[in-house]
Amino acid sequence: DAGITQSPRYKITETGRQVTLMCHQTWSHSYMFWYRQDLGHGLRLIYYSAAADITDKGEVPDGYVVSRSKTENFPLTLESATRSQTSVYFCASRPGTGSLDTIYFGEGSWLTVV
Amino acid sequence: GQQVMQIPQYQHVQEGEDFTTYCNSSTTLSNIQWYKQRPGGHPVFLIQLVKSGEVKKQKRLTFQFGEAKKNSSLHITATQTTDVGTYFCAGRGSNQFYFGTGTSLTVIP
Numbered sequence: 001d002a003g004i005t006q007s008p009r010y011k012i013t014e015t016g017r018q019v020t021l022m023c024h025q026t027w028s029h030s031y032m033f034w035y036r037q038d039l040g041h042g043l044r045l046i047y048y049s050a051a052a053d054i055t056d057k058g059e060v061p062d063g064y065v066v067s068r069s070k071t072e073n074f075p076l077t078l079e080s081a082t083r084s085q086t087s088v089y090f091c092a093s094r095p096g097t098g099s100l101d102t103i104y105f106g107e108g109s110w111l112t113v114v
Numbered sequence: 115g116q117q118v119m120q121i122p123q124y125q126h127v128q129e130g131e132d133f134t135t136y137c138n139s140s141t142t143l144s145n146i147q148w149y150k151q152r153p154g155g156h157p158v159f160l161i162q163l164v165k166s167g168e169v170k171k172q173k174r175l176t177f178q179f180g181e182a183k184k185n186s187s188l189h190i191t192a193t194q195t196t197d198v199g200t201y202f203c204a205g206r207g208s209n210q211f212y213f214g215t216g217t218s219l220t221v222i223p
Contacts, residue, residue, distance in 0.1 A: 035213070040123070040215065041215060042202060042213050042214055042215035042216045043157070043213040043216075044200060044213075045210065045212070047215075048210060053204075058210070059212075065195060069179070090156060090157070101162075102147070102159045102162070103147070103149075103157075103159065103204070104159070104209060105156040105157045105158070107155075107156055108156050
């Protein structure tokens with residue numbers, strides 16, 4: 001089921017460079033999320049979006065920028081990558097408010113900042 | 115702010131032994147979800163609990179939501195090697211889900 005896809009899956013970049021991670025979902029889900037996963041920290045929310053043109057900060061937003069001009073896309077940009085941003089990034093989506101609001105995750109993007 | 119703590123962080127069990135992971139929130143949750151992430155994979159939804167004191171079962175997995183809706187547990191009976199992975203709880207607060215730190219389960223054959 002490729003309802004939510006991330007690209008690139010693997011990326012190595014240098015400190016100070018700008019990097020954009022792409023996320024695309026085909027379900028027309030209202031909510032989209034970006035999480036980072038680091039050992040010992042679990043999944044931490046970076047940014048989320050409740051609908052097109054609406055974005056909000058999560059737990060760890062510093063150093064990241066998001067946009068959501070279309071419902072299906074939610075790119076995450078690291079404006080000036082730092083080594084501390086080396087992580088696995090997961091994009092996710094869910095339908096919206098409801099009795100069962102399952103979060104669906106993408107395959108993940110492994111980012112290494114050298 | 116919202117915090118969801120999960121213990122233990124790691125658990126090694128012999129195949130056939132039971133396993134339990136616990137999730138605790140600093141605030142009352144409207145519901146709680148559990149996810150499983152296989153090594154190298156992405157989190158996959160297992161179940162959602164909504165009611166105070168709710169207990170749900172999926173084969174060898176038993177999920178429980180505390181009476182105060184601040185804690186939850188996942189119990190696996192007679193673990194198998196296919197149970198290997200990291201189990202996350204995700205508590206819904208006022209607006210969003212907050213994930214626990216996860217429990218990494220290793221099953222020794």
